[in-house]
Amino acid sequence: MTDDAVADRDGDDRLTYADLAVGERFEADETVTFTRESIIDFASAYDPQPFHLGEAVDDAAPFDGLVASGLHSFCECNRLATAAFFGTVAFLGGRGVDDLRWHRPIAPGDTLAVDVEVADKRLPEADDRRGHVDVDVTGRGPEGAPVVTWRVLGMVRRDPEDGS
Template sequence: MEYFEDLTVGDTREFGAYEVTREEITSFAGRYDPQPFHTDEDAAEESMFGGLVASGWHTAAMTMRLLVEHQLSGSGAMGALGVDSLRWPTPVYPGDTLSVRTEVAERDVWDEDRGRVAIEVTTTTQADQTVLSMIGQVLWRRR
């Protein structure tokens, strides 16, 4: 178990290799963000993206999966207060492989049982293009 006291400002981690499929992009978008450049290949080719792209919300969801699998599971993370500065600077295309880098930016005592940890999250593609950046505000169990 990794507790609040185990985290230090500047701690970094890198993980993941999540391959994004065309089917996943259109399925997610059809359900949650049905804009044509997420759901229709012909319309997407005529868009500013030049092809089918994942919804930013889908990118956030894939990032969250990687965070849970590689950093949060088995830790003292108790849930988030929210995220700050969420950005999607580059779109995610079918066939991209996503990886995540995290860095502890801040930490302070929340109450006697929990600490607040600000974690800078950056998701990149196999070409090292940033597709998501955010700062998660996570409550972490204290010893």
């Protein structure tokens, strides 16, 4: 889509259903680095497990040392996904989240980058105001391997003038 086509939308420069293509990727401009302090602060408020708080754990613990809460990684990556995709699209809300997975633990000092890929799009039969757009969100470590992934089942505004 050209910049002129985007600008012709009565001041709303967000992408609509017709502008999005399956396989299209959006990358966040920022990254997020998890610090010891941020991990403990988040865990203290929302997920107070010993391995997220830096407390001593027994030998049966699944992790060696302090690791970030999966919810913390989800929230931070979702913030970046919003900047890269959800905030640039006429996103009307989610229908759900599927396939949330944590592929490896996040330790203090780990930095994640985020990308969003359009996985599927379809028009619901009974609604001409929005289309269903499902996207895959991936938080990647410095080596590029997925650390946290999920699929957002979203709704995106349709532009009645383009027939989409």
